[in-house]
Amino acid sequence: MSFGLPVLCSHLSVFKEIGVDTPLYFDPRQSEDTAAKMLALIRDEPLRQRCIAASLQMARSAELRSNAPLILDLYQRIAERQR
Numbered sequence: 660m661s662f663g664l665p666v667l668c669s670h671l672s673v674f675k676e677i678g679v680d681t682p683l684y685f686d687p688r689q690s691e692d693t694a695a696k697m698l699a700l701i702r703d704e705p706l707r708q709r710c711i712a713a714s715l716q717m718a719r720s721a722e723l724r725s726n727a728p729l730i731l732d733l734y735q736r737i738a739e740r741q742r
Contacts, residue, residue, distance in 0.1 A: 661718035665700050665710030667693075681717040683710055
């Protein structure tokens with residue numbers, strides 16, 4: 660995602676938890692679906708650009724620096740409960 664590339668991903672729940680709406684999902688049991696999604700990313704420029712924009716946005720939101728204050732706050736609240 661951070662490289663600015665569209666993401667094609669299996670629709671397994673673990674990937675959906677991580678990627679949310681960012682990747683273009685395919686059914687891993689159906690090679691036709693996988694091929695169709697690959698071709699869509701190659702042929703459909705607006706789709707590819709939307710996927711690229713979503714990937715970059717997801718990567719920015721996942722950066723440690725942007726999440727550091729939230730993580731610090733969480734640790735501080737946990738530490739306060741332990742006292």
